[in-house]
Amino acid sequence: MSHHLSRRHLLQLATASAAGLGLAACGSGGSGGTASGADGDSGKITVWSWTSAAEALRGVVPSFERANPGITVEIQDVGEPAIWDKITVGLASGGKGLADVLHIGVDYLPGYLDKFPEGIADLSRLGADKYKDAFADGLWPTVIGKDRAVHALPWEVNPLGLFYRHDFFEKADVDPASLTSWDDLIAAGPKIRAATGAQLIGLDKPGTTQDMDFFQNLMQLQGAFYFDHEGKVTLASPEAVKALTVIKRLNDGGLLADTAGQGTWKRLISQGKLATASEAAWAVGYMAEKFPAQSGKWRVMQPPAAVPGGGRSAIVNSTYLTVSATSKRRKAAWRFIEHALTKPAEINRMYTSGSVFPALKAAYADPMFQAPHPFYGGQRVLKSLVDSLSSGSEATNFTSDYSRALKLASDAQSQVLLKGADPAGALQAAAAQLAQQTGRQQAA
């Protein structure tokens, strides 16, 4: 063995290092030159969205193009979650290659506004402020950037409901009206299981997908979240611990099914192995479409409180349309957003075709929000969801570090469900790590 490397070795080594560094190149970003946009008012605009929402938007295009000759619209279904990568990469490279209109979820919008303050167009300049009171309560603060300007219009809002198998409850002789908190459900769960064989609810226990909506809902029902309104970390707050404790008790009682894996949740629902689903408004149409065989068996109730006597309404999430700052046709793009999201006829057309529950308050006057729904045994499902919106849900502060919080909370939940960890301990460790990684303070 020689002590100096031969030329061949150096070559081999160079290859190895280059391969490693090739990866290093992947970490790059955020240093692109800034492209500049313009306020063009005609020509072709492109819109990025995904699946059923993209389909719903296509339904708006004909009426828009008739009302705005000179503007044509192309809707692109980019797919979700691929759309986040595309938008992130576009924003990181100074806005190159982005569509004119971007459909963004509340879980990403604050991050984009915070990390790429130049990336999303200022809509106040184009007259967005006049819609301040047009949308469901609690949404407007989420569209305001650090510059106090409006950067998006809310499209969709998702109030929480508890979908339940009416036939199972009857069989087990459980009165849904008596279930006011998750404590009541945990008590009734064994009866339901004994009578029907169904577990109460499903979660992806190992966290192969970050299945954290339920945990978040239990926090939101208590008016809490990962962060408080000042952006301090509250992942280990008493409310968060209570939320995770509810999940642990469901699991310990054998009431929590594991939905990890492709299509498992759907399969368990269609096999009648789950008695409830804690879902948001969008699921009203989704359930009816996916499980037609179970028509008439489902009902929706107000979500049970996380703690006895606690709040019973929460907005799970919301999505928005925005204009990219580098669009050459910002005015045309804004016109399209305004047309799609502020006209009750258009937004309800989108609800009918894509189950996108409108955030626009004026939309709820449509008779369909009062109509009995055959899939839910004639229950006026939409009305109860609209009512829950008006009972005042607090705005949730997702902050720009939501993704990191989601990841750490998901790890904590998996530790509790797979290894029997103590909820308080797991959340304290997660909160400490979240604070360390984000440089945020923990709330006292």
Place this chain on the structure above:
Amino acid sequence: MSVTPFERAPDNPPTAAGTTTGTGTAPVPAKTAGSTGTADQPAGSSLGHRRHHRPGRRRLTRSSVPYLLIMPAVLGFATFKAYPIAASFWISLTTGNGNDRRFTGLANYKRLLDDPLFWTALKNTALILVVQVPLMLGLALLVALALNSAKVWLRPLWRLGVFVPSLTGLVAAGVMFSVILNRDAGLMNWALSLVGIDRVNWLGSPFWARVGVVLVLTWHYTGYNAVMYLAGLQGVPKELYEAAMVDGAGPIRRFFSITLPQLRPILLLTVVLSTIGTLQLFDEPYVLTGGGPDNATLTVTMYLYDNGFKYFDFGYASALAYALALIVSVLGIVQVRLMGERR
């Protein structure tokens, strides 16, 4: 992944997005390979080649042609690799957003050392490396020996069969295995139940999730390595075996005294390539387990991706990339020194 509606996440196969290699347009380097010469004379000059010098052919001499030929590759490398690599190093020393970056020196690297998730990811990657690479290469060698045997019928067919998995897209393989390994409805557990073995929680327990990832990797890459070994085996001179047989060496002795030493360069190549590949493991766990359960299959590259493309923390992601590049280089040196030809 995201909490956006329309489709419940479990019903959506996640779309693995590739990583980007830097952004912006790279300045074309002023000095290209064609313009570098040796220390004492400029390239392209024909001074050193007086014997071949013909008047009128000054610009295209025999020594400058190779440089011209490699120029496209060098330009491509400089633009799409060298520039992003350098930019990424700069970014790893900064913090901030978009064009608003502040120089923070080694802060990102310090943060790395205190980050338990980085160590978890490194540990997982090392574990997969130590278990999976020897397993796969051993298996590949056995397959290659079998395919090399004259006694095997329909050799081309077997060879094709062994090689085909490596042609499958990584994401497709991940999705396919996530269906196969599904606890309640997967093919694997159904097959196990036929022989009376209890259902295995493939993706739900930390241990089995790692086994699952190792399984996918082995399925995907064994054939590729076997084909490399097969090429090596076919290059071993027959005379060596004949001479050994005359000397009375048995098959085992022949394998250890002739086959393995003759395969050494190929073995080194596959070990180094597999090591680099495993250290950069991303697609399979990303699709199969999402890094779970409880980070049991989180790899360094996945963590890098999360930091860059989910948390928009490009400085930290770049630091992670450089830490990984350093580890790859060190391991590369060690392997080359341990296994390289003795001189």
